[in-house]
Amino acid sequence: MFSMKPMSKVRVTCSSASVEKLVKELYDFGMIHVKKSKQLGEGKPLTSFNDVSSALISLRAIEREYAIKTKIEGKELPLNELSKRLESLELSFLDDSKKRIQELESNISSFKERLKELDLFKEIDFNLPESELVEYACFDFKKDFTLKNASVYKFGSYALIAFPKKDRDKVFSSLKGVALRFVNIPRIEKTFSQDYSDVQKQLDYASRELKDLKTELSGFLEKNSSEIVFLRKSFELLARKSELPLKFGFTESLCSVEGWVLEKDYSHLKHSVEKEFSNKVLVEKIDSNDLPPSEYNNPTLARPFESFMSFLSVPRFDELDPSIFVALTFPLFFGMILGDIGYGLILVLMGLAIRWKAKDKFVSDAGGILTYSGVFTIIFGFFYFEFFGFEEVFGFHIEPFIHRADPHGVQELLALSVLFGFLHLALGFILAIWNNYKHHHYKHALAKGGWLLLSISMVFLISQSIDIVFFESIKHYAEVFGPELALYGTLIGLGVLLYTEGVIGLFEIPGYFSNLLSYMRIAALGLAGVIIAGLVNQLKPDLALVASLDPLAIVMFVLTLIFFLIGHVVSLSLGIFESGIQSLRLHAVEFFSKFYKGGAESFSPLKRK
Amino acid sequence: MAGIETGLVALAAGLAVGVGAIATAWVQSNIGAAGMGLMAEKDGKETQVLIMLALPETLVLFGTVVAYLILTT
Numbered sequence: 001m002f003s004m005k006p007m008s009k010v011r012v013t014c015s016s017a018s019v020e021k022l023v024k025e026l027y028d029f030g031m032i033h034v035k036k037s038k039q040l041g042e043g044k045p046l047t048s049f050n051d052v053s054s055a056l057i058s059l060r061a062i063e064r065e066y067a068i069k070t071k072i073e074g075k076e077l078p079l080n081e082l083s084k085r086l087e088s089l090e091l092s093f094l095d096d097s098k099k100r101i102q103e104l105e106s107n108i109s110s111f112k113e114r115l116k117e118l119d120l121f122k123e124i125d126f127n128l129p130e131s132e133l134v135e136y137a138c139f140d141f142k143k144d145f146t147l148k149n150a151s152v153y154k155f156g157s158y159a160l161i162a163f164p165k166k167d168r169d170k171v172f173s174s175l176k177g178v179a180l181r182f183v184n185i186p187r188i189e190k191t192f193s194q195d196y197s198d199v200q201k202q203l204d205y206a207s208r209e210l211k212d213l214k215t216e217l218s219g220f221l222e223k224n225s226s227e228i229v230f231l232r233k234s235f236e237l238l239a240r241k242s243e244l245p246l247k248f249g250f251t252e253s254l255c256s257v258e259g260w261v262l263e264k265d266y267s268h269l270k271h272s273v274e275k276e277f278s279n280k281v282l283v284e285k286i287d288s289n290d291l292p293p294s295e296y297n298n299p300t301l302a303r304p305f306e307s308f309m310s311f312l313s314v315p316r317f318d319e320l321d322p323s324i325f326v327a328l329t330f331p332l333f334f335g336m337i338l339g340d341i342g343y344g345l346i347l348v349l350m351g352l353a354i355r356w357k358a359k360d361k362f363v364s365d366a367g368g369i370l371t372y373s374g375v376f377t378i379i380f381g382f383f384y385f386e387f388f389g390f391e392e393v394f395g396f397h398i399e400p401f402i403h404r405a406d407p408h409g410v411q412e413l414l415a416l417s418v419l420f421g422f423l424h425l426a427l428g429f430i431l432a433i434w435n436n437y438k439h440h441h442y443k444h445a446l447a448k449g450g451w452l453l454l455s456i457s458m459v460f461l462i463s464q465s466i467d468i469v470f471f472e473s474i475k476h477y478a479e480v481f482g483p484e485l486a487l488y489g490t491l492i493g494l495g496v497l498l499y500t501e502g503v504i505g506l507f508e509i510p511g512y513f514s515n516l517l518s519y520m521r522i523a524a525l526g527l528a529g530v531i532i533a534g535l536v537n538q539l540k541p542d543l544a545l546v547a548s549l550d551p552l553a554i555v556m557f558v559l560t561l562i563f564f565l566i567g568h569v570v571s572l573s574l575g576i577f578e579s580g581i582q583s584l585r586l587h588a589v590e591f592f593s594k595f596y597k598g599g600a601e602s603f604s605p606l607k608r609k
Numbered sequence: 610m611a612g613i614e615t616g617l618v619a620l621a622a623g624l625a626v627g628v629g630a631i632a633t634a635w636v637q638s639n640i641g642a643a644g645m646g647l648m649a650e651k652d653g654k655e656t657q658v659l660i661m662l663a664l665p666e667t668l669v670l671f672g673t674v675v676a677y678l679i680l681t682t
Binding site for chain 1: 673680
């Protein structure tokens with residue numbers, strides 16, 4: 001419960017010709033965490049690797065290119081079956097269509113360009129024969145005109161003129177004050193109007209083809225997208241298998257694989273592999289100084305917090321797994337900060353819904369954590385007696401243990417927060433003693449013992465001068481044992497610190513107090529939450545407005561109700577985020593710094609059963 | 610009408626929260642920018658960034674506590 005599942009390191013050695021069979025056996029067994037072999041020569045993938053990876057590259061590229069989002073699981077199928085299914089898809093259609101679409105789009109854009117050029121001249125039904133003696137010009141004119149040396153064709157406010165090249169200067173000088181702007185005359189093959197209608201036809205044809213091709217393409221994708229995703233995922237499963245021997249050690253005739261299995265699974269692995277290989281294989285346990293990967297070993301109730309621990313840092317195999325403690329203290333601090341019956345009920349419902357719907361373990365665990373936190377939020381909701389920030393539940397009110405909106409209540413909550421902080425840190429020291437004792441680091445264990453004694457004694461001493469209800473019990477014990485005992489405890493603690501950690505240890509005492517005071521955030525955040533909820537509740541809709549049957553009053557009621565609901569959603573979201581993140585911080589920074597190393601590798605078997 | 614002492618007390622409480630909030634915002638903006646950079650460079654660093662972001666909130670939270678104590682004592 002407090003440590004990881006026991007592991008054995010195993011080595012399987014067989015003929016290198018049987019590597020494919022070995023991979024299949026290992027995958028069938030599943031629960032083995034394969035490590036890169038340090039024995040023999042470099043590993044190499046299975047022969048099927050090239051086919052699998054090229055199929056994967058093209059399938060992934062297609063998925064990305066056409067943004068295929070279909071969700072479907074892959075299946076372990078043999079390579080030849082997958083290859084046949086891939087071929088029957090005729091994916092070359094996608095490549096051909098892509099090329100043709102690009103071509104058509106480029107044609108369409110050049111047709112449009114050409115139409116733009118011809119647009120001004122589209123009504124003109126003649127051409128302009130090329131001649132060395134004649135020159136043409138087109139311009140926008142601002143007043144009517146006549147030209148002696150040129151033929152003029154007017155259309156709208158434009159004029160097209162033809163004149164002998166030799167008279168160029170004369171023509172242009174007589175156009176001064178007439179021509180506003182000269183226009184380029186497009187090159188034509190037939191007449192202006194015929195060219196225009198030809199290009200228009202080509203554009204229509206290309207646009208139709210493009211539309212048809214796109215329809216055909218989307219039909220193809222609609223029909224085949226699930227098959228494409230299925231094949232990609234199935235090829236990925238195959239790729240994992242064909243890549244696995246990269247971690248093996250090879251000689252010309254032998255191959256060997258090393259990995260971690262759960263201790264209880266070792267004999268099963270040995271029997272199944274030996275049976276399949278008719279004993280032409282060596283399966284053995286090997287000694288190793290490497291740290292085994294970590295596989296949690298917690299009761300069902302604490303399991304959602306395994307994801308929480310992995311999110312922070314996976315516990316090492318050789319240290320204590322604090323999941324079970326975190327399962328109690330995280331929701332406790334969360335509930336203490338949020339503390340509201342109404343919000344708690346919503347959290348429990350949200351948590352259960354997430355747990356019910358989620359397929360991913362991490363999300364499902366987050367739902368579990370939310371449910372636990374919701375339960376503690378309800379418990380503290382009764383403690384503060386708050387229901388969506390109100391101090392009564394449908395007219396029912398009981399006197400809270402702590403009134404958070406009251407100055408005295410805030411002081412009590414601050415003291416209670418520090419008290420919980422003290423207990424949390426003391427638990428951290430106890431776990432540190434346990435960890436160090438287990439590893440025979442007796443001096444370190446003694447140092448943590450010194451810290452524990454020092455912290456308890458100092459809190460006993462300080463409690464003498466604090467007059468707050470939650471410190472009365474501490475004060476009571478301090479009086480029973482006598483104030484001298486706390487003083488002796490402090491002195492002994494200091495002595496132990498000096499002996500085990502030297503003067504540096506003494507410098508860390510303010511650090512302990514800073515950690516302790518850090519727990520005051522529980523009260524501060526709670527207070528901020530209460531104030532926000534109180535502000536929202538000032539918008540409480542008045543039912544009397546509806547009873548008056550005045551339309552304006554009803555609109556006011558609806559508007560207030562909307563703002564009221566939005567306000568509570570914002571308040572709850574802030575509450576969840578802040579309570580979650582600050583409770584996480586109290587664990588990651590204050591609590592774990594006392595005993596926790598973490599940073600281990602998770603046990604990731606080939607296949608979980 | 611409240612005396613100048615009341616005004617000074619209110620000012621002190623306001624400063625306790627305000628300065629704490631400004632300091633938190635300033636530090637969080639730096640950590641946030643660096644954190645985004647780190648996450649873009651390296652996968653699996655979200656937890657550390659989240660915790661680092663939560664660290665400076667202590668300033669404004671303690672500011673709130675101090676302000677409350679100033680106002681109530």
